[in-house]
Amino acid sequence: MKRLNEAEDPRRRLLIQALAAGLFSSGLPGANALAASIFGSRPTRLPAGQSIYSISGQATVNGKEATLETRINPGDTMQTSKDSEIIFVVNGNHSMILRGGSHLVMESAKNASGSLLINGLRLLTGKLLSVSRNTQMRVSTAAATIGIRGTGFYVESDPEQTYFCTCYGITDIAANADPESKTTVESKHHDRPLYIVKDAEQGKNIRNAPMINHTDQELALIEALVGRTTPFVFDNDAYSTPRRDY
Numbered sequence: 001m002k003r004l005n006e007a008e009d010p011r012r013r014l015l016i017q018a019l020a021a022g023l024f025s026s027g028l029p030g031a032n033a034l035a036a037s038i039f040g041s042r043p044t045r046l047p048a049g050q051s052i053y054s055i056s057g058q059a060t061v062n063g064k065e066a067t068l069e070t071r072i073n074p075g076d077t078m079q080t081s082k083d084s085e086i087i088f089v090v091n092g093n094h095s096m097i098l099r100g101g102s103h104l105v106m107e108s109a110k111n112a113s114g115s116l117l118i119n120g121l122r123l124l125t126g127k128l129l130s131v132s133r134n135t136q137m138r139v140s141t142a143a144a145t146i147g148i149r150g151t152g153f154y155v156e157s158d159p160e161q162t163y164f165c166t167c168y169g170i171t172d173i174a175a176n177a178d179p180e181s182k183t184t185v186e187s188k189h190h191d192r193p194l195y196i197v198k199d200a201e202q203g204k205n206i207r208n209a210p211m212i213n214h215t216d217q218e219l220a221l222i223e224a225l226v227g228r229t230t231p232f233v234f235d236n237d238a239y240s241t242p243r244r245d246y
Contacts, residue, residue, distance in 0.1 A: 072090050098126065106120075121139045134150045143161055152230070160198055161197050164196060178200075
C-alpha cells in the first residue's frame with residue numbers, strides 16, 4: 001500500500017499546484033511521474049471500482065483499516081487517526097478529503113431505481129472537504145445542520161463550534177441550538193465562510209469567519225477525480241481567500 005509519510009509533504013503541495021497550472025492535461029512526463037511518486041497515480045477520473053486515491057497515515061472504513069483497494073459506499077463510516085488524510089470518491093460523483101482526527105458517517109437512501117445514494121454526511125468530529133454536483137443532501141455536526149444543493153464545501157466540527165465554507169454553490173445553514181440562527185449562502189468563490197456556535201445570544205449563533213485550512217488547488221484535485229473542474233479560475237500558486245472583508 002502506498003502512503004505519504006506526512007500529511008503536509010511539500011511534494012504533495014507542489015503536485016496540487018501543478019494540477020492547478022494544468023500540467024497534467026498537457027501530458028508532461030515529469031508531471032505525471034511526480035503524481036505517481038506521491039499519490040500512486042496521476043490525478044484524473046478514478047476508474048470504475050476504485051474508491052480511494054491516496055491514504056496518508058491511517059484510516060478505517062467500517063472499523064477495518066483502509067487500503068487503496070478498499071471500496072467506499074454510501075452508508076459507510078470512516079475514521080482517520082491524528083495527522084492522517086484520505087482522498088476518496090463515492091458513487092463516481094462525490095469526491096472528498098477527510099483530514100486527520102475525523103469521524104464521518106455517510107447516511108444513505110435508495111433512489112427510485114434502487115441504487116444506494118448519499119443523502120447525508122454526519123461529521124462527528126474533524127475536517128472534511130467535499131464536492132458534488134446536482135445532488136441534495138444534509139451535512140450535520142454537533143452545532144449545525146446544513147442543506148447542500150450540490151456544491152463544494154469545507155467543514156470543521158468540534159463539540160462546541162462548527163466552521164463551514166460554501167466554496168461554491170448554495171447552502172442552507174442552521175444552528176442546532178437556536179432555531180432563529182439560520183441563513184442561506186449563495187457563493188461563487190468562498191464568499192461567506194461562517195462559524196456556527198452554541199452559546200451566543202438568540203439569533204446570533206452564526207457569525208462571519210475567515211477562509212481557513214483549505215485551498216482552491218485541493219478543490220481542483222478532488223474535482224479532477226470525478227472528471228470535473230472547479231467553476232472558477234485561480235492563480236496556480238495562490239492560497240485563495242474570500243473576496244469580501246470581515
